[in-house]
Amino acid sequence: MSGETNIGTIELGRTGERVSSVALGAMQMGNATAEPEAVRILDRYRDLGGAFIDTADCYEWWARPGSRGGESEELLGRWMRERGNRDEIFLATKGTALPAHSPDLWNADGSANWELARRTFAGAGADTLRHALDGSLQRLGTDHVDLYYVHVDDRSTPLEETLEALAGFVTAGKVRYLGWSNVRTWRLERIRQLCDRYGWPAPVALQQQHSYLRRRAGLSHGSFVDDEQLDYLAEHRDLSLVAYSPIVKGIYDDPARAAEHWMMESYAGPDTDARLTAVTDHAARLGVTPNQLVLAWLLHQDRPPVLPLIGPRTLAQFENLAPAFGLELGAGDLATLDAAGA
Template sequence: MSATRIATVELGRTGEQVSSVALGAMQMGNATDEASSVRILDRYRELGGSFVDTADCYEWWSRRGSRGGESEELLGRWMRDRGNRDEIFLATKGSALPAYSPDLWQADGAPDWELARRTFAGAGGDTLRHALDGSLQRLGTDHVDLYYVHVDDRTTPLEETLEALAGLVAAGKVRYLGWSNVRTWRLERIRQLCDRYDWPAPVAVQQQHTYLRRRAGLEHASIVDDEQWDYLTEHRDLGLVAYSPILKGVYDDAARRAEHWMMASYTGPDSEARLAALAEVSAEVGATPNQTVLAWHLHQTAPTVVPLIGPRTPEQFENLVPALGVKLDAGQLARLDAAGA
């Protein structure tokens, strides 16, 4: 293993250099308390990281009555206290905050995700303009560097969404645009409309992507599939920001893997074969499987992948740091990529 510093990569074909590992702040201010959040953020900066990701809806589901925004507020306080806003490549998202209803929380306090998905705010022009203004106020800044449509909205005409986003860029409130949880055919349609009307096109797509491949037959708009990977390989002006790159850390723990809900999208013979290859390579490089998977992401060049990590504790963050120094040779990468049923 070599020195553990976070490198930079180009975001799409923008010329913008961003951290090769992005830090997700979803749980900051809720599951991760303020002191622990600040420790993680400071340590990330110490290692050279600057790409921080949040959303206006984080984390409404954590407590009854919440309207989200806790993560953005915490980041705003941290940037103000550190005086480092100009050093941060700041990403946030809009469109996925559900309409308020007491029914969003069940009797035991658990969120009702079915109701939430039916009542997402969506990507209407006025909705996004108001959402961004709220995000900017909570973040304590006059602009964000990257603004995503969080959940693709098929009920709003794309022209309305894209024209509104173009206005936000023109107003200086947003530097770059992105899309998340989106099908490949929709990405292509978005890009064609941007080309036709000379609107700024997305430069990043944030999708769920990890070493395991989704199980055969699974329909899932948020997980990168073969078609989307091929599309991103051919269209290098779109960078892939990969969320859940280590699937909540399940690679290190077979018992946790067996019971974790995220594995429902991956379990099967293909995953078993890839886990076996991962175990072999991890042993060879002296790293944990979680660390090796993160290193595998960092070795991707066609397309370039920026893994988005979301440690809940400072200890979880430190457990991932050695991945920055893991070197996988061509043979090991080929074995990892070729593994499968």
Template sequence: MDTIELGRTGEQVSKLALGAMQMGNATDEQSSFRILDRYFEAGGSFVDTADCYEWWATPGSRGGESEELLGRWMRAGNRRNDVFLATKGSALPHYSPDLWAADGTANWELARRTFAGAGADTLRHALDGSLRRLGTDHVDLYYVHVDDRNTPLEETLEALAGLVTAGKVRHLGWSNVRTWRLEAIRQLCDRYGWPAPVAVQQQHTYLRPRAGLDHASIVGTEQWDYLASHRDLTLVSYSPILKGVYDDPAKRTGHWAMEPYAGEDSERRLAVLTSLADELGVKPNQLVLAWLLHQATPPVLPLIGPRTYGQLEDALPALDIKLDAEQLARLDAAGA
């Protein structure tokens, strides 16, 4: 697996990241260890988790299951030095029994109103909890998981700078954030000499957001242009294959992951994508990952989150798909 520079840090990470969100819940420990072992065998190095994963899966959970599992895996194989380890804070909701309905499903409306946020004390305690669960004294990349507009940026950024100074964090990132906020963050860091984010984790895929969509978590044309002009920020693309819907037209119909992309533009892009995948003898999901891996301005680092070993094996061939200029142009030009 090739590597990509993280921002302008000189840090080289694998150009395909592995998301561990479902590990310890939907993906049991044995299967999770197998996925992790295979990813590293393929040359991977970049593993992503968060302190809130996956509180919503089990009534009464306070998250941390993914971090705990990763800690056990790293200890079992003495793997900590092999891993570029990313985790996140700020998105764990305050505990309430009302976070789950009687049938066990999560109350996301309440959760979004009660996220822990990015206050200084909150982040310090959240990181200490993450380090304890992961069984390490530092993480390589620490994200503000959900941009907190109720806390002054100065407070958040000064606290993050303190975590870097203390050696608990090497690099910083932001997720689910609007472009104007990224610029404000960068300017404050420059003014006060605080470490600036080097990674931005947003939802990004081959389909384009539908016209009029207002979504802080999905890369639109303005944010794409901003990232192309600020190469010290690396785009880490989560949900790059939208829960695998590219391979299955029936699955796409009515799937919630398709809602932000619904429309004629997506239908035309899907038609071109499917046609080229057939020509190349690959799956559409694989072609989407390959297209993302070929992006250069700005470069994109796809973050895959396989629930099963088979899903990981299905994604890895994307690393070997080479697209020429004509094929990239066909994919890029597709749409309404």
């Protein structure tokens, strides 16, 4: 493993745009991560050459009763104004996933009522998207974002309506590139066909949950990359895979956390057991942490290339991941990790 290494770059789809090979997620900034700590993380990411920052209009409504989200965007807006660095940042945000306001969005103990939230997401109607984007731009203190995602695929709105509205954002200069998240492969292909038919700008980024662990057999969930989607992305290099939850909330370094964390329900099974053992053992041989090894493994993928989106809650968590940016894995390392599984 090398010493401190700057974050590299990767082409976004086939746009010719070079973006940071590791994106920084700001979801928790302004809530779980208080502003002073968030600023330290942002500044440190910039110190290492990182410039791809990801947020959403809904972040983090669920953090406290009564919130309408937007705290993350507001914090980023303040940080960019104070640093005078907006032109240096590749800024991504998202719309469609803010639920309709209701006191019933929070349970008596203050936790989020996710069942209700998922039933009342704002969706991708044209007027909804226009208001969402304008609100994001205001909170971010900018006249445009570099990448705008449909955060949650909306099957109740005609794709033509959504895509025409998104094309209008690009034409107006409010958005440079488009992306989609939490979407099935067949829907993605339909989106691309419509864009081709009508001359609308097609998505260049797909943000999905993806890590070294593979989703368990039988899981039906449109947010996870599966084998079909990996094959599709390998053949369609004009679409970049942005992988969220790349280290699954840090479970690789903490067996006790892995045993109890709710996210592991989506991975549970003998294949995951085998891959956890493999990454733990190989990390020990290399003298790195399992989290670092998984992040480095993702950075070494090329069919398709993977752009990990990390979301450290603290500066210490960011520093614990930073060695992965310069961790070189040989063919033997990759073969060992790829071969593991039930």
